[in-house]
C-alpha cells in the first residue's frame with residue numbers, strides 16, 4: 001500500500017453519469033491484483049476530507065512525452081456519480097491534484113483446476129472483473145455476464161471482447177441485449193458449464209440471487225462487496241459484515257476493507273448482507 005499525491009491524466013464521461021478517470025501512479029500496476037481497490041481523495045476539497053473507495057479497472061503505461069523519459073504509469077477507475085464525493089470527482093480535469101491510497105484489500109483467487117470461469121457484473125460492479133478477465137483469459141474459458149437496468153448501465157463490454165472474453169449482455173428494460181435479469185443468463189450458463197467457478201460484483205440484490213443460484217448448484221462463488229468505507233485500512237470498523245455462523249453469543253465480524261472486499265461466498269452471513277453497519281465486537 002502506498003499513498004500517492006498525484007495528478008489526473010484524463011477524466012471523461014463514458015455514459016450518462018458514468019466517468020472513466022486515468023490517474024498518474026508510478027509503480028501502482030506492479031502491486032495491484034484484480035479485486036483490490038483504492039481510496040481516492042480530492043486534495044483541494046474542504047473538510048470533511050473526502051476519501052472514497054473505488055475498484056481498480058486497469059493499470060497501464062502511456063508513451064512518454066519526450067524521448068528518453070520513462071513511460072507514464074497510470075491506474076484507471078470507472079465510477080458513477082451518486083453523491084457528494086463523486087459529484088466533485090466528475091468535475092475534475094487533466095492536471096488536477098488528487099491523492100490515492102492503494103492497492104488495498106484482498107483480491108480474487110482462482111482454482112487452476114476449473115477451466116470455465118463465469119464473471120457476473122451488475123452495473124458498475126463490472127469494474128474489478130476487467131483485471132480478473134485479463135489475468136485469466138490466456139489460460140481459461142472466460143465468460144462475462146453483464147447486467148444493467150438500461151443500456152446506459154452497460155459499460156466497457158467491447159474492451160472485454162477485445163481481450164477475447166465471451167460476453168452476454170442483459171438489461172431489465174431490454175434496451176440492450178437480452179431483456180431480464182443477468183441471473184437468468186447465469187442459470188442457463190451453469191446448466192451448460194456446471195463445473196465452472198463464478199466471480200460476481202454488483203448490487204446487493206443481484207449478489208444475493210447469484211449466491212442462491214451457486215449454493216443450490218454447489219458451484220464455487222467469490223463476491224466482491226461494496227460496503228460503505230470510511231478509512232479503507234481496518235481502523236474505523238465502518239465496513240464490517242457478519243460472517244457465516246454469526247450469533248450474538250458467538251459473534252463473527254469481517255472487515256470488508258481488510259479481509260475483503262473479495263470473499264468466498266460461504267464465509268458470509270447472507271441474511272445480513274446489505275444491513276446497515278451499526279456496531280461490532282471485533283474485526284477479523
Ligand SMILES: Cc1cc2nc3c(=O)[nH]c(=O)nc-3n(C[C@H](O)[C@H](O)[C@H](O)COP(=O)(O)OP(=O)(O)OC[C@H]3O[C@@H](n4cnc5c(N)ncnc54)[C@H](O)[C@@H]3O)c2cc1C
Pocket residue numbers: 037052053054055056077078079080081082083084085086087124127128225226227228229261
Ligand atoms: C471496495 C469498493 C469498491 C468500489 N468500487 C466502485 C467503482 O469501481 N465504481 C463506483 O462508481 N463505485 C464504487 N464503489 C462505491 C463508491 O465508493 C461509492 O459510490 C462512493 O463512495 C459514493 O461517494 P459519494 O460521496 O459520491 O456518495 P455519498 O454522498 O457518500 O452517498 C450518495 C449515495 O450513495 C450511496 N453509497 C455511498 N457509498 C456506497 C457504496 N459503497 N455502495 C453503495 N452505495 C453507496 C449512499 O448510501 C447514498 O445513497 C466501491 C465501493 C467499495 C467499498
Ligand code: FES
Pocket residue numbers: 228229230231232233234235236237238239240255256257258
Ligand atoms: S473502512 Fe475503516 S475499517 Fe474498513
